[in-house]
Amino acid sequence: MMFKSLGITLLTMASRSRSSRGLSTEYTITCPSMESETLRNEVHKHCDSLDLFLTRKPVSIHSLTAFSELGRQLPSDNAPLILDSGCGTGRSSLRLGELYPESHVIGVDRSIARLSRHIRPDRLVEQVSDNVWLVRAELVDFWRCCRDQQWSFVRHYLLYPNPYPKKVRYKSRWYAHPCFPLLLQLPASEIIVRSNWLQYLEDFRDAVDIAADYNKEFSIFQTSNVERLIPSGQDALTNFEQKYWNAGEATYELVLTAKTADV
Numbered sequence: 316m317m318f319k320s321l322g323i324t325l326l327t328m329a330s331r332s333r334s335s336r337g338l339s340t341e342y343t344i345t346c347p348s349m350e351s352e353t354l355r356n357e358v359h360k361h362c363d364s365l366d367l368f369l370t371r372k373p374v375s376i377h378s379l380t381a382f383s384e385l386g387r388q389l390p391s392d393n394a395p396l397i398l399d400s401g402c403g404t405g406r407s408s409l410r411l412g413e414l415y416p417e418s419h420v421i422g423v424d425r426s427i428a429r430l431s432r433h434i435r436p437d438r439l440v441e442q443v444s445d446n447v448w449l450v451r452a453e454l455v456d457f458w459r460c461c462r463d464q465q466w467s468f469v470r471h472y473l474l475y476p477n478p479y480p481k482k483v484r485y486k487s488r489w490y491a492h493p494c495f496p497l498l499l500q501l502p503a504s505e506i507i508v509r510s511n512w513l514q515y516l517e518d519f520r521d522a523v524d525i526a527a528d529y530n531k532e533f534s535i536f537q538t539s540n541v542e543r544l545i546p547s548g549q550d551a552l553t554n555f556e557q558k559y560w561n562a563g564e565a566t567y568e569l570v571l572t573a574k575t576a577d578v
């Protein structure tokens with residue numbers, strides 16, 4: 316199956332042969348996936364212990380301040396909201412702002428170094444174009460503030476999140492992190508995840524299904540096939556994507572769609 320999204324051709328992985336998945340490059344991750352049993356146990360554990368995790372992890376002052384400041388800066392015009400979690404330098408947030416001019420785009424990252432291309436060092440929030448705001452905050456804290464204040468997003472992007480490929484760090488991957496059920500609870504019509512590691516996206520998708528099967532409270536998103544992105548001359552959405560495309564590294568996308576349309 317082939318179709319277009321954001322000007323990029325997508326190929327359904329199920330319809331492709333193994334040899335057509337792309338040549339390996341210096342960026343290709345070849346680590347084995349998590350055992351399915353381990354993934355299931357982790358997701359179940361995190362579904363059971365979300366409240367405890369959040370109780371033990373108070374929202375950091377700087378993230379709370381950033382969230383409040385953003386709330387003051389955003390126009391109260393009910394424009395659709397787009398969240399770009401882990402936006403890095405903000406390249407993708409600015410691009411999304413151009414692609415969706417009717418929306419307000421919020422890019423969030425904790426790295427001052429990455430954000431400093433657009434945010435002044437003494438700022439937690441900066442409006443960087445007519446409809447784009449960049450925010451320096453911890454994602455778990457920011458997601459929690461959004462959920463608690465009932466902010467909802469038409470699209471939530473997680474573009475090239477840190478994959479933590481080594482087994483010893485797998486609990487840092489978003490789908491195996493204690494905050495994973497919170498990520499599912501953050502209202503969004505769609506979650507779009509991209510990575511150069513196909514296995515990361517397949518495990519992410521499986522984790523969404525595991526959470527949904529385990530507890531209907533977390534049965535929020537419909538999963539889909541992981542698609543390979545085929546660059547067709549246009550600009551990449553992010554710096555990591557550009558780096559991978561320049562090197563000939565394959566990149567993939569997973570789209571999760573809210574089961575109810577009214578988020």
Ligand SMILES: C[S@@+](CC[C@H](N)C(=O)[O-])C[C@H]1O[C@@H](n2cnc3c(N)ncnc32)[C@H](O)[C@@H]1O
Nearest residue numbers: 401402403424425426453454474475553554555
């Ligand atoms: C691999 S980079 C990808 C950046 C960008 N999306 C791109 O594709 O070029 C991952 C980004 O997520 C940010 N990040 C990772 N964990 C985070 C957290 N807990 N809170 C906020 N930002 C985080 C990092 O600072 C980094 O900028």
